[in-house]
Amino acid sequence: MRVKLLGECLIAFRDTKGGLGLIEEFCAHRGVSLWFGRNEENGIRCPYHGWKYDVTGQCVDLPSEPEESGVRKGIRLKSYPAIECAGVIWAYLGPADKKPEEPAYEWTRVPPAHRYVSKRLQESNYLQAMEGALDSIHSGFLHRHSVADDPLLKRDPSSLAMLLADRHPKIVPTVSPAGLYVATRRDVGTDRYYWRVTQWLMPCFSFFPPYGDNPYGGHAFVPIDDGRCWTFSIDYHPGRALTGAEREAAHSGRGIHVPLIEGSFIPVANKRNDYLIDRAAQKAKKTFSGVLGVGVQDAAIQESMGTIQDRTREHLVSSDNGIVKTRRLLMDAASAVARGDAPPGLAPAAQGARAVSMVVPRQMSLPDAVAMAQKDPAKTVSAA
Ligand code: FES
Ligand SMILES: [Fe+2]
Known part of the structure; x- marks a missing residue:
């Protein structure tokens, strides 16, 4: 090949x-x-x-x-x-x-029945794609009418209620051993917080937390050249095999996966056919963007920015602080490697970081809450 x-x-x-x-x-x-x-x-x-x-x-x-x-x-x-x-x-x-050790991301260590991986061509720079994965605010807009009824991303009602209850979440990026975790904090009542913690593992992996007992998700954005990347999309569950329905949904291109042209890694909906945009569906609020499917929505929007977005023309705001931090860390890492240091993100222990969500008392610090949820996510994912 x-x-x-x-x-x-x-x-x-x-x-x-x-x-x-x-x-x-x-x-x-x-x-x-x-x-x-x-x-x-x-x-x-x-x-x-x-x-x-x-x-x-x-x-x-x-x-x-x-x-x-x-x-x-x-x-x-x-x-x-x-x-x-x-x-x-x-x-x-x-x-x-x-040469580093073998990959030690959690999804690579679970039994084969616990994971599903797909791959698609994305016609944009890898960083543009990755920044989308680290930007959890866009879900409330771009994916608004699509996520709740997707079989694979089906949210448990308590998570959904918490997401809807606070539409102005606070974004807290925190440097971690392999990169960054971007925590999104929503109020639950007056005494608790609902945290959702997305992991960025340098240089090109992102993992997002599940809703209830749905699978965990992740992406790897692998540069082909400056203007294109492979997007690998991963569903996995650390504690159980994926169900037949979850596997079938992924296989048919739902959730974070996309339908592909038979025998290729090219999405059926792509920039040459305007991602099969359906204006009637957009008007009827079946989709927010007119594009069908979460994965295709991401690709369409990120490719629309040009293969390399002109970042001298953008206007970053406070909810982009995770993106700002990511770019800084990447530039620091590139300078460090140029000076002869080892690239970050290679230690197997750091690669094992898990994306988590939890509801905890407000006085619990974010690092403590993350440490607790990583040890035993089942106790904390849905405590609303
Ligand atoms: S053997 Fe002559 S070009 Fe390969
Ligand atoms: Fe998205």
Whole structure:
């Protein structure tokens, strides 16, 4: 398969022994795309003149040169290590001596029956997509008429009542070991708070808390190039298998997932067909934006900002403080890496952070409430 990551054109293949290869796309001889290659006997053979490469990118056969010449040995395509984890192939594109441990996000550690993962193309810069995931205020507008009746995001009545009761939540971004958690605080009566805590795990993962016993959700935004990213969408539950109905809803593109054009990762509703906007549905308040489905709504709105939004023209306000903090942390991290420091977000313990929601007495501090809910979310998710 062709795979473009961080602007690099690569070929991913599985050799005949099952090994994963992620090597540069173009043959070292005269640049033919190895996408046309023959995948045979533990290597991929260029169809033009038959040079063959193994999963490490090493040329293992160069038919037109005598082996004694040593030319073959000196030919090696760039390659990256890849592993399979939680049904997803993960690649590491950094310096070999800084390779991190395997991913330890909670959804990667639960049994396969507890999770569902989908992938779609998003035609915007990854950061624009990720900022949408960290901006919980937009749910009350963009997704207003869609979330409550979605089978996968079906809210339990007590959460819904609390969400509706306070329409001016306070946003509290707090730096965490792997990034940031963005807590949204709503009043419950006069003595309690309903907190919803979204986790941002650097550099490109976001997880949001469940409503009652519905699945937890998350996204990974993986840059293809500056103007496009892969959006991976994840439903999982730490404590139980997903139900048949939840799995079916995800599979059919509901909830945070989107319906895809058969055999591709391209959404059926995309910018070339105006996301199948339905003005009558918008007028009738069936959808807020005229676009159907939470995932498609996010994609449509974020792509509409241009592939890279012109941030010199925006007007950030107090409810954007999570976004401001995210950008600052990212710029600090980029500077630190440029100075030679390790990138943040790689420690397995930090990656395990869970998005939580809880109702607690007002006097309980946010860090205490988060720590308590992470230990035992079942006791605190729905105490209204
Ligand atoms: S271009 Fe690949 S073998 Fe010649
Ligand atoms: Fe959204």
